[in-house]
Structure formats: C-alpha cells, structure tokens
Amino acid sequence: MTHSKSAPRSPGKRERLAAAAARVLHEQGVEQTTLADIARAADVPVGNVYYYFKTKNELVEAAIDAQAESLRAITGALDTLPTPQDRLKALLGGWIEQRELTARYGCPTGTLASELDKRADGLDQAIAQVVKALIDWAEQQFRAMGRDDSRELAVALVAAYQGISLLTNTLRDPGLMAAEGRRLERWIDSLA
Known part of the structure; x- marks a missing residue:
C-alpha cells in the first residue's frame, strides 16, 4: 500500500503508534514485541499499522525517533x-x-x-x-x-x-x- 496525498489519515495515529512502539519495546524488547502488541497499545487496528509502517524495523526506527524527540523536549525544558x-x-x-x-x-x-x-x-x-x-x-x-x-x-x-x-x-x-x-x-x- 502506498501513501497518497488524498488518503484519509487519522490525526496523530502515526505518532500514537511510534509512542506505543517506544513503550512496548521498552517493556518487552524488540524480539518479543509484535506489530499486534504495538497496535493494541496504540489502540489502532493491527491492519492499519501497515498503512504507516511497512515493517517492524520501521516501527523500531519510529520508536527511536520518538525517544529522540522526547530527549529534545526534556532538554529544551531544562534549558529554561x-x-x-x-x-x-x-x-x-x-x-x-x-x-x-x-x-x-x-x-x-x-x-x-x-x-x-x-x-x-x-x-x-x-x-x-x-x-x-x-x-x-x-x-x-x-x-x-x-x-x-x-x-x-x-x-x-x-x-x-x-x-x-x-x-x-x-x-x-x-x-x-x-x-x-x-x-x-x-x-x-x-x-x-
């Protein structure tokens, strides 16, 4: 499935999946975590995961990006x-x-x-x-x-x-x- 500019997209669903991936990967580890585990934690139907992420590695990468963004937010707040x-x-x-x-x-x-x-x-x-x-x-x-x-x-x-x-x-x-x-x-x- 490819993304098209006209494809309907729930606001924040990709971000919810990335945040859920970061949390579930932390709790279960990469090898033990399934796409279904992440979908369940994000409250997203498992079939929809593939619309945003084609592979588990893409979800792991999104989790890493979520950790990087969290670090930027934390250090930004600390910088005040x-x-x-x-x-x-x-x-x-x-x-x-x-x-x-x-x-x-x-x-x-x-x-x-x-x-x-x-x-x-x-x-x-x-x-x-x-x-x-x-x-x-x-x-x-x-x-x-x-x-x-x-x-x-x-x-x-x-x-x-x-x-x-x-x-x-x-x-x-x-x-x-x-x-x-x-x-x-x-x-x-x-x-x-």
Missing part, C-alpha cells in the same frame, strides 16, 4: 533553568523519578541500544545518536560551568546513569538509583 548546575540536577531528578520504571524494565534508551547492538540492520547507529545527543547536551552544561574537561564529565555522567540503570533493573532496587542520583548531585556541586 537558570544555571547549568540546575539543569544537570533537574535531569538527574527526572531520572530518579523514573526509578520504579527503571527497576522493572531498565533505561528505555540503554536497553534498546544494548538489544539493537546485536543486530546488523543499522538501527544500533540510530539509537547511538540519541545517546550522543544526551552526551552533547550534558557537555554543553559542563562547558557553561567553565569546565575544560566538559566532554569527559558528560560521558562520566551518562555512564553513571546507564550503570545505575542496569544495576537498578538487575537487582530490582529503585533505591539504588535514588542513592546514586544524590551522589551525582553532590558531584555536580563539587565541580562548580
């Missing part, structure tokens, strides 16, 4: 805060707020990156760009703090988050993420 320390600590706060979800399923981006790395379809590079965007944003914050080692600090921050996400998920202990978040806040304060 007055200082880079406030922005970085607010980012940590958002991660800590998600600790129960992380304990159950892991980091949405990190778990997807790990799973896609085992495939040879190029989607690993797409999710890597989302991680890189986060590192780039954190680097800007550390640079605004006057740090010459801003890239290294940004990598350390994201690595600490990914590490604690893995441990929080593996041990099913959301308290680990809360404790690491507090430690990282102190670390950010010590860098100013």
Whole structure:
C-alpha cells in the first residue's frame, strides 16, 4: 500500500503508534514485541499499522525517533533553568523519578541500544545518536560551568546513569538509583 496525498489519515495515529512502539519495546524488547502488541497499545487496528509502517524495523526506527524527540523536549525544558548546575540536577531528578520504571524494565534508551547492538540492520547507529545527543547536551552544561574537561564529565555522567540503570533493573532496587542520583548531585556541586 502506498501513501497518497488524498488518503484519509487519522490525526496523530502515526505518532500514537511510534509512542506505543517506544513503550512496548521498552517493556518487552524488540524480539518479543509484535506489530499486534504495538497496535493494541496504540489502540489502532493491527491492519492499519501497515498503512504507516511497512515493517517492524520501521516501527523500531519510529520508536527511536520518538525517544529522540522526547530527549529534545526534556532538554529544551531544562534549558529554561537558570544555571547549568540546575539543569544537570533537574535531569538527574527526572531520572530518579523514573526509578520504579527503571527497576522493572531498565533505561528505555540503554536497553534498546544494548538489544539493537546485536543486530546488523543499522538501527544500533540510530539509537547511538540519541545517546550522543544526551552526551552533547550534558557537555554543553559542563562547558557553561567553565569546565575544560566538559566532554569527559558528560560521558562520566551518562555512564553513571546507564550503570545505575542496569544495576537498578538487575537487582530490582529503585533505591539504588535514588542513592546514586544524590551522589551525582553532590558531584555536580563539587565541580562548580
């Protein structure tokens, strides 16, 4: 089926499918998720999925795009805060707020990156760009703090988050993420 300019299109259906794909892929993983699972989560008839996405990989790519858009929205909102320390600590706060979800399923981006790395379809590079965007944003914050080692600090921050996400998920202990978040806040304060 091809898209024609005159084909009727429900507003937001494609976006609902992409958002549902991001959520279901996070909860079930790429290999365990079916198009029917995503259609059900998006409240879209499964036959309609093919109108928007021809393959499961296209839906995975849309989920990656949804994660990238979510990151842009989050960092855009954080950019309104007055200082880079406030922005970085607010980012940590958002991660800590998600600790129960992380304990159950892991980091949405990190778990997807790990799973896609085992495939040879190029989607690993797409999710890597989302991680890189986060590192780039954190680097800007550390640079605004006057740090010459801003890239290294940004990598350390994201690595600490990914590490604690893995441990929080593996041990099913959301308290680990809360404790690491507090430690990282102190670390950010010590860098100013």
